[in-house]
Amino acid sequence: MELVRITADNLEKEHICCAIASARDPQVAAKKAWLAARLAEGLVFLKGNVRGKCFIEYLPAECAWAPVEAPGAAVIDCFWVSGQLQGQGNATLLLNACIDDCRAKGKTGLAVLSSPKKRPFLSDPDYLRRRGFTVADRAAPWFELLWLPLKPDAAPPRFSPSVRGPGPAAPGFVLYYSHQCPYTAKYVPVVRAVAEAAGVPFQEVQLKSAAEAQACPAPWPTYSLFYNGAFVTNEILSAKKMVQLIGELCG
Structure with missing residues (x-):
């Protein structure tokens, strides 16, 4: 599958995968306005060239919209492949592209919010563990901060106080x-x-x-x-x- 990276030039015309297709829908408008402001901060939104839920969104930890302390790392804030797009290697394609990009940028590792079992709107822990992510920190009542180091001396992340x-x-x-x-x-x-x-x-x-x-x-x-x-x-x-x-x- 071809992957498309959202930029300031193609943001308005690209389908952003997880909300209603109409560009006039307030959900789409709100998300695209949020994305537009984040692109300059280093956010990457990478999607399959399809109309469906097949994308990964990540950004430098210093600019992440999450109470996470992970200097020099990147944080995945949304990773979603669902419906008929599952089971075809698309999640692996997206995550591999993310890892390659983060390595090229010199990131120390990748952090992502999850939980011991699959929960709505959180990344799938079973898949991430199979890909080498481990638990770096926990927070009540069920949150886990998963971590994939990309450098041998990388310090693991932790939740903010x-x-x-x-x-x-x-x-x-x-x-x-x-x-x-x-x-x-x-x-x-x-x-x-x-x-x-x-x-x-x-x-x-x-x-x-x-x-x-x-x-x-x-x-x-x-x-x-x-x-x-x-x-x-x-x-x-x-x-x-x-x-x-x-x-x-x-x-």
Whole structure:
């Protein structure tokens, strides 16, 4: 499969794989605006030349939108191959291209957020372990920072101190999110509306810079929902799932 690298020149015309195809959809617009601002910071978005979920997105750790300390390394913030594109070697093609690029740039290694078992919106731990990634750090309740060193003397990464501290002090729900994932543009308003209809306090915190994301109290700043200061989920919830969650927590 041919791989396409997103640049400032082709960003507007390329399908970005994981949101609705229409360029007018707010999800697409939000993601492309986020990407446009990150390209100058060294972000790489590499995709299969297809209309489907087949891509890898990574950037220098110093500019990563994640509470990770990994000087000289790179951080994969999204790696997704699904549907009919699975089982054809496409994930290996993408990851190999990422590794080759990072070696050429002199990166010390690759870090990626995962968990002991496959969870929504986190990279597949079984596949990554088969490719040589090992656990460098852990954070409650289920997050693992996986690591592939690219230099023999590479120091492993670790989570930032922000993820070890207390959660937000506000009562009710507090949602941290960014437009790194296009789905937040659609589903953040959805869960806010559900919470407001149920009379449950709801506060959203949009992270608008790498510095803000690196100071997030949760390991996955793209979307992390807290309730009464405790982490609840990193899954981007539909209205139905938010209703169920409120029933479980507030019923």
